Amino acid sequence: MALRELTAQAVFFELDGVLVERARLDPDGRVPWLSGAIEALRSIDPRHFLTFVGTSRSDIAFGELRERDFQRFCERFVADCDEHEIPLRKIYSCPYHPRGRQRFRKESVFRKPAPGIYKMAQQEFDLNLARSWVVGHTTTDILAGNRAGMGTCLVLTGQAGRDGAYHVEPHRIVVDIRHAVAEIRRFELAARS
Numbered sequence: 001m002a003l004r005e006l007t008a009q010a011v012f013f014e015l016d017g018v019l020v021e022r023a024r025l026d027p028d029g030r031v032p033w034l035s036g037a038i039e040a041l042r043s044i045d046p047r048h049f050l051t052f053v054g055t056s057r058s059d060i061a062f063g064e065l066r067e068r069d070f071q072r073f074c075e076r077f078v079a080d081c082d083e084h085e086i087p088l089r090k091i092y093s094c095p096y097h098p099r100g101r102q103r104f105r106k107e108s109v110f111r112k113p114a115p116g117i118y119k120m121a122q123q124e125f126d127l128n129l130a131r132s133w134v135v136g137h138t139t140t141d142i143l144a145g146n147r148a149g150m151g152t153c154l155v156l157t158g159q160a161g162r163d164g165a166y167h168v169e170p171h172r173i174v175v176d177i178r179h180a181v182a183e184i185r186r187f188e189l190a191a192r193s
Contacts, residue, residue: 007128010089011044011184012054012118012145015077017137017158018177023055023073024065031073031080034157036178038084043181046087048188050125053077053091054117054134054144056110061100070095089125092117112140113166115148131188135180139166151187153180 015023019041021032044051059065074091081088094110094117109116122129134145137158143166145152154161154170155177161170172187174180 007126007131008050009048009188010050010052010121010125010127010129010132011181012052012092012121012132012134012150013041013177014134014136014138014141014158015053015055017160018135018155019053020077023057023059023070023077025069025073025076029076031077033080034177036176038080038086040177040181041081041086041088042084043185044087049132049184050089050127051087052089052121053093054112054121055091055093056097056112056140057093057095058097058100060095061097061104063101067095090121092121113143113147115144118144118148118150131191133184135177135184137161138163139168142166142170143168145170151184153183155180 013019019037026032060067060070094108096104096106096108096111098107118129121127129148129150133151133153135153136142137155137160139161142152142154152170153172155174157176172183174183
Protein backbone atom coordinates (compact mmCIF):
# COMPACT_ATOMS: atom_id res chain seq x y z
CA MET A 1 0.00 0.00 0.00
CA ALA A 2 1.40 3.41 -1.00
CA LEU A 3 1.75 6.04 1.68
CA ARG A 4 -0.46 9.06 1.24
CA GLU A 5 1.38 12.31 0.65
CA LEU A 6 1.24 14.42 3.76
CA THR A 7 0.37 17.58 1.88
CA ALA A 8 -1.68 18.39 -1.20
CA GLN A 9 -0.62 20.04 -4.42
CA ALA A 10 -2.49 23.05 -5.77
CA VAL A 11 -2.83 25.32 -8.76
CA PHE A 12 -3.61 29.00 -8.12
CA PHE A 13 -5.05 31.03 -10.99
CA GLU A 14 -5.23 34.80 -11.31
CA LEU A 15 -8.70 35.93 -12.39
CA ASP A 16 -8.22 38.84 -14.81
CA GLY A 17 -6.35 37.97 -17.99
CA VAL A 18 -6.12 34.26 -17.12
CA LEU A 19 -9.62 32.94 -16.42
CA VAL A 20 -11.77 35.95 -17.33
CA GLU A 21 -11.35 39.17 -19.28
CA ARG A 22 -12.07 41.24 -16.16
CA ALA A 23 -13.65 40.37 -12.83
CA ARG A 24 -16.91 42.10 -13.75
CA LEU A 25 -20.22 40.56 -14.75
CA ASP A 26 -21.28 41.34 -18.31
CA PRO A 27 -24.54 43.30 -18.88
CA ASP A 28 -26.50 40.02 -18.83
CA GLY A 29 -25.05 39.07 -15.43
CA ARG A 30 -22.70 36.43 -16.83
CA VAL A 31 -19.02 35.80 -16.12
CA PRO A 32 -16.85 36.81 -19.14
CA TRP A 33 -14.79 33.58 -19.27
CA LEU A 34 -11.78 33.53 -21.56
CA SER A 35 -11.89 30.94 -24.32
CA GLY A 36 -10.90 27.50 -23.05
CA ALA A 37 -10.81 28.47 -19.36
CA ILE A 38 -13.76 26.33 -18.28
CA GLU A 39 -12.46 23.29 -20.15
CA ALA A 40 -8.97 23.78 -18.70
CA LEU A 41 -10.28 23.99 -15.14
CA ARG A 42 -12.47 20.93 -15.67
CA SER A 43 -9.45 18.97 -16.85
CA ILE A 44 -7.63 19.35 -13.52
CA ASP A 45 -7.84 16.09 -11.60
CA PRO A 46 -8.77 16.99 -7.99
CA ARG A 47 -7.00 13.82 -6.81
CA HIS A 48 -3.72 15.44 -7.90
CA PHE A 49 -4.30 19.20 -7.60
CA LEU A 50 -6.60 21.44 -5.58
CA THR A 51 -7.84 24.44 -7.57
CA PHE A 52 -7.82 28.00 -6.20
CA VAL A 53 -8.09 31.58 -7.38
CA GLY A 54 -5.59 34.06 -5.90
CA THR A 55 -6.03 37.71 -6.88
CA SER A 56 -5.02 41.21 -5.77
CA ARG A 57 -7.82 43.70 -6.36
CA SER A 58 -6.30 47.17 -6.69
CA ASP A 59 -9.46 48.11 -8.62
CA ILE A 60 -11.34 47.88 -5.30
CA ALA A 61 -8.63 49.83 -3.46
CA PHE A 62 -8.81 52.65 -6.02
CA GLY A 63 -12.62 52.77 -6.16
CA GLU A 64 -12.87 51.41 -9.71
CA LEU A 65 -14.85 48.36 -8.52
CA ARG A 66 -17.16 48.24 -5.54
CA GLU A 67 -16.50 45.49 -3.03
CA ARG A 68 -20.11 44.28 -3.25
CA ASP A 69 -19.89 44.08 -7.06
CA PHE A 70 -16.78 41.92 -6.74
CA GLN A 71 -18.62 39.75 -4.21
CA ARG A 72 -21.49 39.33 -6.70
CA PHE A 73 -18.98 38.42 -9.38
CA CYS A 74 -17.40 35.80 -7.09
CA GLU A 75 -20.81 34.30 -6.28
CA ARG A 76 -21.62 33.97 -10.00
CA PHE A 77 -18.10 32.64 -10.70
CA VAL A 78 -18.48 29.94 -8.02
CA ALA A 79 -21.96 29.07 -9.35
CA ASP A 80 -20.49 28.67 -12.85
CA CYS A 81 -17.75 26.44 -11.44
CA ASP A 82 -20.36 24.30 -9.67
CA GLU A 83 -22.47 24.11 -12.83
CA HIS A 84 -19.46 22.95 -14.87
CA GLU A 85 -18.29 20.54 -12.13
CA ILE A 86 -15.08 22.47 -11.48
CA PRO A 87 -13.93 21.66 -7.92
CA LEU A 88 -12.82 25.19 -7.00
CA ARG A 89 -11.71 25.15 -3.36
CA LYS A 90 -11.62 28.87 -2.60
CA ILE A 91 -11.14 32.36 -3.97
CA TYR A 92 -8.46 34.34 -2.13
CA SER A 93 -8.44 38.07 -2.77
CA CYS A 94 -6.77 41.16 -1.35
CA PRO A 95 -8.51 44.55 -1.79
CA TYR A 96 -5.69 46.61 -0.23
CA HIS A 97 -3.09 48.85 -1.83
CA PRO A 98 -0.61 51.24 -0.16
CA ARG A 99 -2.01 54.12 -2.26
CA GLY A 100 -5.64 52.98 -2.13
CA ARG A 101 -8.60 54.99 -0.92
CA GLN A 102 -9.71 55.26 2.70
CA ARG A 103 -10.05 51.88 4.43
CA PHE A 104 -8.32 50.10 1.54
CA ARG A 105 -5.10 52.16 1.91
CA LYS A 106 -2.62 49.90 3.64
CA GLU A 107 0.20 47.45 3.12
CA SER A 108 -0.85 43.83 3.21
CA VAL A 109 1.06 40.55 3.25
CA PHE A 110 -1.77 39.21 1.08
CA ARG A 111 -1.18 41.66 -1.76
CA LYS A 112 0.95 40.27 -4.58
CA PRO A 113 3.90 40.15 -5.04
CA ALA A 114 3.88 39.13 -1.36
CA PRO A 115 3.11 35.41 -1.02
CA GLY A 116 0.58 35.79 1.82
CA ILE A 117 -2.39 34.42 -0.13
CA TYR A 118 -0.49 31.22 -0.86
CA LYS A 119 0.83 30.90 2.69
CA MET A 120 -2.70 31.27 4.07
CA ALA A 121 -3.99 28.57 1.71
CA GLN A 122 -1.04 26.38 2.70
CA GLN A 123 -2.14 26.52 6.33
CA GLU A 124 -5.86 26.12 5.61
CA PHE A 125 -5.51 23.21 3.18
CA ASP A 126 -2.21 21.59 4.21
CA LEU A 127 -0.60 22.39 0.85
CA ASN A 128 2.87 21.53 -0.36
CA LEU A 129 3.76 24.82 -2.06
CA ALA A 130 6.99 23.40 -3.46
CA ARG A 131 4.84 21.05 -5.58
CA SER A 132 2.18 23.64 -6.41
CA TRP A 133 1.79 26.19 -9.21
CA VAL A 134 0.72 29.76 -9.93
CA VAL A 135 -0.74 30.61 -13.32
CA GLY A 136 -0.68 34.35 -13.98
CA HIS A 137 -0.40 37.01 -16.65
CA THR A 138 1.74 39.65 -14.89
CA THR A 139 5.24 39.79 -13.49
CA THR A 140 3.61 40.48 -10.11
CA ASP A 141 1.81 37.11 -10.29
CA ILE A 142 5.05 35.34 -11.19
CA LEU A 143 7.11 37.04 -8.46
CA ALA A 144 4.49 36.15 -5.84
CA GLY A 145 4.62 32.50 -6.91
CA ASN A 146 8.42 32.50 -6.93
CA ARG A 147 8.51 34.03 -3.44
CA ALA A 148 6.21 31.25 -2.21
CA GLY A 149 8.57 28.64 -3.69
CA MET A 150 6.00 27.50 -6.25
CA GLY A 151 6.22 26.66 -9.92
CA THR A 152 5.12 29.58 -12.09
CA CYS A 153 3.45 29.64 -15.46
CA LEU A 154 3.02 32.89 -17.41
CA VAL A 155 0.16 32.90 -19.92
CA LEU A 156 0.32 35.12 -22.99
CA THR A 157 -3.24 36.35 -22.47
CA GLY A 158 -4.18 39.46 -20.50
CA GLN A 159 -1.01 41.52 -19.94
CA ALA A 160 1.19 38.56 -20.99
CA GLY A 161 3.99 39.71 -18.68
CA ARG A 162 4.22 43.13 -20.35
CA ASP A 163 3.31 45.00 -17.17
CA GLY A 164 7.05 45.39 -16.51
CA ALA A 165 6.59 45.78 -12.76
CA TYR A 166 9.37 43.30 -11.98
CA HIS A 167 12.21 41.57 -13.77
CA VAL A 168 11.38 37.95 -13.08
CA GLU A 169 11.49 34.68 -14.99
CA PRO A 170 8.59 32.22 -14.90
CA HIS A 171 9.26 28.48 -14.95
CA ARG A 172 7.02 28.13 -18.02
CA ILE A 173 5.61 30.50 -20.65
CA VAL A 174 2.52 29.28 -22.52
CA VAL A 175 -0.09 30.62 -24.91
CA ASP A 176 -3.14 30.33 -22.64
CA ILE A 177 -4.70 28.55 -19.69
CA ARG A 178 -5.29 25.32 -21.64
CA HIS A 179 -1.59 25.09 -22.39
CA ALA A 180 -0.74 26.04 -18.79
CA VAL A 181 -2.76 23.16 -17.36
CA ALA A 182 -1.34 20.74 -19.93
CA GLU A 183 2.22 21.88 -19.15
CA ILE A 184 1.71 21.52 -15.39
CA ARG A 185 0.27 18.04 -15.90
CA ARG A 186 3.22 17.08 -18.14
CA PHE A 187 5.74 18.43 -15.62
CA GLU A 188 4.13 16.53 -12.74
CA LEU A 189 3.98 13.27 -14.71
CA ALA A 190 7.70 13.59 -15.47
CA ALA A 191 8.45 14.34 -11.80
CA ARG A 192 6.63 11.17 -10.71
CA SER A 193 8.53 8.96 -13.17
